[in-house]
Amino acid sequence: MPFRPRTAVSGVILAAAAVLLCPAAAGAQPSAAPGDPRWSAAPAPGDGAEPSAQDRPYFYLEGAPGTVMNDRLALSNPTGHAVTVRLRGSGSGAGAWLALAAREVKLPAHTRAGVPFSATVPRDALPGDLAGAIVATGGGAGGRGGRVTVPVHLRVTGPELSALTVENVAVRGRGSAAVIRYTLVNRGNTSLTPRLAVRADGLSGPVLRRAARTLPLTLKPGRSVDLTEEWPDPPALDAVDVRLAVTAEGGAHGSATASYTAFPPGAGAGAALVVAAGAGSAVAVRWRRVQGRNRPPGERDAAAGERPAGGEVADAAGRLANTGSGARS
Template sequence: MPSRTRSVVSGAALATAAALLSPAGAYAGPVPGPPAPGPEGGRWTAAPAPGGGTRPSARDRPYFYLEGAPGAVLKDRLSLTNPGGGAVTLRLRGGPTRAGGWISTAGREIRVPPRTRADVPFTVTVPGDATPGDHPAALVAEGGGRAATVPVHLRVTGPALAALSVEDVAVERRGSAAVIRYVLVNRGNTALRPRLAVDADGLFGPVLRRAARPLPGTLPPGRRMPLTEPWPDPPVLDSVDVRLTVTAAGGAHGTAETSCTAVPWGAAALPPAGLLTGAALWRIRRRRRAPEPRQEERAAPGPGPGARTGRQTTAHPAPAAASRAGTDT
């Protein structure tokens, strides 16, 4: 036969609970045992309320995670714990992003008696036109000369779109070094962790190759993030095409290019002959880049009378080994 446990509550505790069961809807319960200083040194704390009426601990969730469709009303509870010897009055609000405005707490001000925990209900009303994806927000508690922020990871269900672009690419010289400036833009509806690859080609070949690597941090939907890429050893005399390529999970991909010319101070006084030499070198490089004509194309005669002109397709002969194998069979 299951056992039943009876709790005995003193008159003072009942008075405390009655004071906190206000129209705001906050629920408070006495914290059992003597107050422990803990990592906050005996000061009040704010955290997601644990389940089952237990005390918050390091094993509990460190943030809120809520998920729903546009138009949904999501509910949870914020736990305010006051282990000190005096009452505190805490102000609650949502922030700091647009999604923080979707949060409504049961009360804007909550009085927490000493050695007491108050679990404050709150709701998140997702607008009907909210875009699917991640919408970061937070619950902020302020009082007693300090503030605590509890992250709210809100995800609106629906088709996810991963889209990323890189814009405003520019190269800025800084003495013998340079820096590449650019802006990443998350044009989708889900948070992204971008990866960046850098390529630069001068008149005489590649001058910079950096394989794709993760960038620090996460780029939220709709956010623009200005970034820089150091370039400690750029060429001192060259015309360079710089290309940035960014990728992220979900197929997000973006690329952008810019050009820069590195000319030492003395090169500005070059005579026209020097400029002609540079142009000749550029022409040689362009010629080397051009594909060599195939042997069949060089040997093929010109079109006879009545023949069609245009792009020709050359059939490559089968390897000799394959030909012999066919003969033996």
């Protein structure tokens, strides 16, 4: 068969057109909703290149607060029918910062389109990683609907600050047990996984010691959470100071203290008087020690030789007894 240059050239042109107009067959695709759309949406190749297997599977943007970043979404319709694609940003973080050049794109058969968009990072944005997406929804006859979600990963750069406080500490009795209630507040700009340590000291010494343990939560910047700590065996009669200490990555730490007075069931005012008396005795002992340390050396020696009033009464009684015995003799 004679060789026909024109036919060979036509074949090359058709093959190139097939690659150009059908990027879905060549590149990795973002996730598609059920319905298997015959059109595609994906991050556009850089520098206007044709789609390939090395294309980006998602958008990655990085900038400081106040930065405006630009990129482009590639839409492709390799079918023989026109398709209308509606576009929107999704997600409370990065998705809310996206501005698309067009909200609706009409794709004729066998065509591609690039849709520019921008991401504006607010000036008061906190450093960290955010997730969003561009959602493309197709419409048209012949089963050419469906939805494609293209992920957008956005990183806000800047100095990181880790700050954590524990607040509103309170202890409440619950039958023979008690519950420690408290609030954790993330006052920095990074997500934190807190660690909590608990200690309580009564009139006679320690009554509770719990080593630091990691709490099963991640606290985002600016967020707070109300938590409880069960105390199944508190003292039945005591005046207790409860202290909570929290730490987290980045050097974040905080602490707070609450007082708790425990009474046995049905004790009422009598138990309160006993606890008050115990507390008063402890204070009196401490006061006497302080006063003793503050006296001049001579007075401290004299005070050391003093005896209680009971001892003086006993000595007087002894002297009287001795006097009576001598009179009888």
